[in-house]
Amino acid sequence: xxxxxxxxxxxxxxxxxxxxxxxxxxxxxxxxxxxxxxxxxxxxxxxxxxxxxxxxxxxxxxxxxxxxxxxxxxxxxxxxxxxxxxxxxxxxxxxxxxxxxxxxxxxxxxxxxxxxxxxxxxxxxxxxxxxxxxxxxxxxxxxxxxxxxxxxxxxxxxxxxxxxxxxxxxxxxxxxxxxxxxxxxxxxxxxxxxxxxxxxxxxxxxxxxxxxxxxxxxxxxxxxxxxxxxxxxxxxxxxxxxxxxxxxxxxxxxxxxxxxxxxxxxxxxxxxxxxxxxxxxxxxxxxxxxxxxxxxxxxxxxxxxxxxxxxxxxxxxxxxxxxxxxxxxxxxxxxxxxxxxxxxxxxxxxxxxxxxxxxxxxxxxxxxxxxxxxxxxxxxxxxxxxxxxxxxxxxxxxxxxxxxxxxx
Amino acid sequence: xxxxxxxxxxxxxxxxxxxxxxxxxxxxxxxxxxxxxxxxxxxxxxxxxxxxxxxxxxxxxxxxxxxxxxxxxxxxxxxxxxxxxxxxxxxxxxxxxxxxxxxxxxxxxxxxxxxxxxxxxxxxxxxxxxxxxxxxxxxxxxxxxxxxxxxxxxxxxxxxxxxxxxxxxxxxxxxxxxxxxxxxxxxxxxxxxxxxxxxxxxxxxxxxxxxxxxxxxxxxxxxxxxxxxxxxxxxxxxxxxxxxxxxxxxxxxxxxxxxxxxxxxxxxxxxxxxxxxxxxxxxxxxxxxxxxxxxxxxxxxxxxxxxxxxxxxxxxxxxxxxxxxxxxxxxxxxxxxxxxxxxxxxxxxxxxxxxxxxxxxxxxxxxxxxxxxxxxxxxxxxxxxxxxxxxxxxxxxxxxxxxxxxxx
Numbered sequence: 001x002x003x004x005x006x007x008x009x010x011x012x013x014x015x016x017x018x019x020x021x022x023x024x025x026x027x028x029x030x031x032x033x034x035x036x037x038x039x040x041x042x043x044x045x046x047x048x049x050x051x052x053x054x055x056x057x058x059x060x061x062x063x064x065x066x067x068x069x070x071x072x073x074x075x076x077x078x079x080x081x082x083x084x085x086x087x088x089x090x091x092x093x094x095x096x097x098x099x100x101x102x103x104x105x106x107x108x109x110x111x112x113x114x115x116x117x118x119x120x121x122x123x124x125x126x127x128x129x130x131x132x133x134x135x136x137x138x139x140x141x142x143x144x145x146x147x148x149x150x151x152x153x154x155x156x157x158x159x160x161x162x163x164x165x166x167x168x169x170x171x172x173x174x175x176x177x178x179x180x181x182x183x184x185x186x187x188x189x190x191x192x193x194x195x196x197x198x199x200x201x202x203x204x205x206x207x208x209x210x211x212x213x214x215x216x217x218x219x220x221x222x223x224x225x226x227x228x229x230x231x232x233x234x235x236x237x238x239x240x241x242x243x244x245x246x247x248x249x250x251x252x253x254x255x256x257x258x259x260x261x262x263x264x265x266x267x268x269x270x271x272x273x274x275x276x277x278x279x280x281x282x283x284x285x286x287x288x289x290x291x292x293x294x295x296x297x298x299x300x301x302x303x304x305x306x307x308x309x310x311x312x313x314x315x316x317x318x319x320x321x322x323x324x325x326x327x328x329x330x331x332x333x334x335x336x337x338x339x340x341x342x343x344x345x346x347x348x349x350x351x352x353x354x355x356x357x358x359x360x361x362x363x364x365x366x367x368x369x370x371x372x373x374x375x376x377x378x379x380x381x382x383x384x385x386x387x388x389x390x391x392x393x394x395x396x397x398x399x400x401x402x403x404x405x406x407x408x
Numbered sequence: 409x410x411x412x413x414x415x416x417x418x419x420x421x422x423x424x425x426x427x428x429x430x431x432x433x434x435x436x437x438x439x440x441x442x443x444x445x446x447x448x449x450x451x452x453x454x455x456x457x458x459x460x461x462x463x464x465x466x467x468x469x470x471x472x473x474x475x476x477x478x479x480x481x482x483x484x485x486x487x488x489x490x491x492x493x494x495x496x497x498x499x500x501x502x503x504x505x506x507x508x509x510x511x512x513x514x515x516x517x518x519x520x521x522x523x524x525x526x527x528x529x530x531x532x533x534x535x536x537x538x539x540x541x542x543x544x545x546x547x548x549x550x551x552x553x554x555x556x557x558x559x560x561x562x563x564x565x566x567x568x569x570x571x572x573x574x575x576x577x578x579x580x581x582x583x584x585x586x587x588x589x590x591x592x593x594x595x596x597x598x599x600x601x602x603x604x605x606x607x608x609x610x611x612x613x614x615x616x617x618x619x620x621x622x623x624x625x626x627x628x629x630x631x632x633x634x635x636x637x638x639x640x641x642x643x644x645x646x647x648x649x650x651x652x653x654x655x656x657x658x659x660x661x662x663x664x665x666x667x668x669x670x671x672x673x674x675x676x677x678x679x680x681x682x683x684x685x686x687x688x689x690x691x692x693x694x695x696x697x698x699x700x701x702x703x704x705x706x707x708x709x710x711x712x713x714x715x716x717x718x719x720x721x722x723x724x725x726x727x728x729x730x731x732x733x734x735x736x737x738x739x740x741x742x743x744x745x746x747x748x749x750x751x752x753x754x755x756x757x758x759x760x761x762x763x764x765x766x767x768x769x770x771x772x773x774x775x776x777x778x779x780x781x782x783x784x785x786x787x788x789x790x791x792x793x794x795x796x797x798x799x800x801x802x803x804x805x806x807x808x809x810x811x812x813x814x815x816x
Contacts, residue, residue: 013578013579013582042583042584071578072575072578072579073578073579073581073582074582077582077583077584078582078583079583079584080583159802159803162802162803163709163799163803163804164703164707166803166804166806167480167703167706167707167708167709167804168702168703168706170421170479170480170481170706170806171421171480171481171702171705171706172702173481174421174481174482174485174486175450175485175486175487175488176450176485176487199801199802199803200803202800202801202803203803203804203805203806204806288701288702290699290701290702290703291698291699291701293696293698293699294576294579294580294696294698295572295575295576295698295703297579298575298576298578298579299572299575300575301571301575301710302709302710304802306802380801380802381801382802383801383802383803384801384802385802386799391571391794392610393607393610393788393789393791393792394567394570394607394712394714394788394790394791394792394793395567395570395571395574395607395608395610395611395791396571396574396575396611397611398574398578398611398612
């Protein structure tokens with residue numbers, strides 16, 4: 001009897017996570033060894049609640065794969081739930097559900113925490129001699145997973161950030177005067193996204209002139225001195241900063257600049273707003289802070305063709321890996337070359353990557369406020385091309401899954 | 409001897425203002441009656457400084473028109489300078505420059521203040537019996553110019569806003585819980601841009617559930633009651649607000665919620681941040697405010713095909729109007745029908761529109777927190793289609809003008 005697959009999505013959204021879902025579905029539908037193609041709503045939490053749907057109901061035509069891949073965030077919904085450490089009855093519940101639904105393959109698309117779930121489940125299946133392959137498909141907008149060359153979702157966010165910095169440079173540069181823009185970009189611990197702003201220089205020349213990353217302790221005095229230097233040039237100065245900037249004592253810059261709002265709360269002002277006020281105070285020039293907010297991870301209309309194609313392919317390769325007998329692994333990209341840009345798809349034992357974080361190597365950071373040529377060469381191929389995007393009457397058109405629950 | 413043209417750009421940036429510039433250049437280059445095609449850098453301020461360039465140097469191929477049209481903000485630069493009321497020596501200076509450069513046609517692409525400049529110059533030329541045609545080409549992201557059906561630049565911003573609200577709805581809707589997003593959208597006096605968020609419903613259903621406009625006094629108590637109602641549904645609630653929301657005394661909501669920052673300044677918190685804190689305080693739920701900032705008027709990669717095409721055409725028609733002898737007029741769109749969407753290009757005497765503002769008609773606003781079907785039908789055609797966009801290695805590619813100054 002054919003075994004079925006089940007796939008779930010977990011953690012924070014990106015624009016590429018449904019492309020990976022589409023890839024898993026495609027891989028499963030291409031294989032005669034696989035029966036049903038199930039999806040768990042809201043990750044492992046929905047799995048435990050038996051909120052399980054039949055994905056074949058929603059994906060019927062070749063275009064449906066593209067439409068799903070062009071839909072940002074998680075079509076299946078997400079969760080932040082982390083399984084308790086084994087032994088725990090939750091694992092028995094999950095195995096019972098796997099049995100009821102005749103599951104032979106479990107795919108979990110997510111970041112660090114999700115890889116931990118895959119690790120625990122694959123260990124327990126091995127211990128109990130159950131033939132259930134558990135595979136992790138990476139995604140994270142932050143690009144902070146170890147071993148894999150990069151992660152699906154990052155390239156699109158990088159493209160959005162670089163493109164938006166370029167647009168801001170033109171918009172804010174129309175007047176003939178000195179002014180400062182502080183762009184606050186996602187990244188609590190790893191500065192890959194803020195670093196991606198460097199690609200805007202290919203488009204508009206100097207901007208961003210300064211890039212501050214959480215990997216380097218932030219020095220306010222030195223920062224203000226640099227701005228005063230730039231003020232002599234009477235031009236627009238764009239500064240890209242990671243939201244996770246910390247001072248030399250490891251405290252978030254945003255927290256240090258806490259402001260009291262009208263209700264007497266201590267509001268956590270973001271680092272961008274804090275630096276805007278700091279610059280106003282110490283330099284006294286025109287300054288504006290811009291927070292890229294969730295749009296940097298959600299802007300499916302501006303995603304990278306390379307990223308979305310790779311995210312789909314890595315999902316498909318995950319099915320292939322499972323069918324070839326692998327389990328307890330995370331899928332990886334292995335870069336072959338930059339020019340031409342080539343990657344292989346591989347796997348890594350999940351113990352080697354769960355709960356680890358990849359930050360920018362120190363040698364790729366220059367003077368604490370810029371990045372190296374090597375970083376640019378690493379990043380540039382990831383943003384290339386545009387992905388399929390659908391709209392009707394000018395407004396995005398998404399694929400929404402049929403969420404009818406399948407009981408077994 | 410052939411007369412030359414000069415064109416300038418003024419006011420705040422949009423993504424369509426270079427499309428209108430491209431249209432003026434195309435119109436001029438198509439006419440055998442026109443000699444040189446000059447551009448004034450930084451509007452009337454640059455004109456007075458004789459910072460004048462030859463636009464034929466930069467626009468040589470058919471693709472150059474598209475590349476210029478795909479470049480956001482002002483390729484010529486902008487200014488905020490408003491001519492003093494006549495009589496004033498500045499007008500004599502301008503007329504001398506027109507004489508030196510053999511100018512027969514002056515085109516000014518801009519908003520309210522720019523139309524005032526066109527009005528004054530055309531009056532003075534008429535008084536002095538000078539054969540110089542002065543034509544205003546409208547642009548404003550806010551859609552607040554009177555008489556014309558809508559303004560170039562607005563449709564693209566509307567598309568960005570609706571598309572971004574749709575993306576945020578998917579991004580923030582992945583968890584199965586009640587939470588609130590407050591999206592702060594441009595518009596100090598007219599709420600057209602915030603109202604455009606309604607188009608997201610075509611894409612994602614209910615969002616935005618609430619829309620607050622500066623045309624209606626904002627009632628905090630009623631606002632909080634509505635959110636409490638929605639909280640019972642345990643779903644994502646998206647609220648679109650104009651930055652210019654005012655209370656019943658006409659005071660900006662942002663000012664009322666002024667916060668004291670870490671430096672002891674009274675920082676002008678935007679209305680979005682203010683409402684975020686208000687909701688936290690009064691409802692106590694998860695809430696996030698997102699400010700669309702300058703990206704809503706600068707995101708050329710996501711502009712409306714209809715808007716960019718119309719912006720180009722209205723520039724071309726401006727040249728045609730000047731050649732046919734018109735002066736002291738602003739170009740207008742006259743809508744013929746919604747379905748199929750058809751517009752005519754017309755002109756209006758500039759006195760009728762300079763310094764006037766068009767807000768949303770009261771009958772298009774529902775219960776102070778929604779908009780009517782008529783507004784949706786008015787707005788929908790303006791966002792349709794995508795405009796040409798160029799990129800290299802994944803990053804936008806713009807056309808930068810050759811800014812060599814031409815002395816005469």
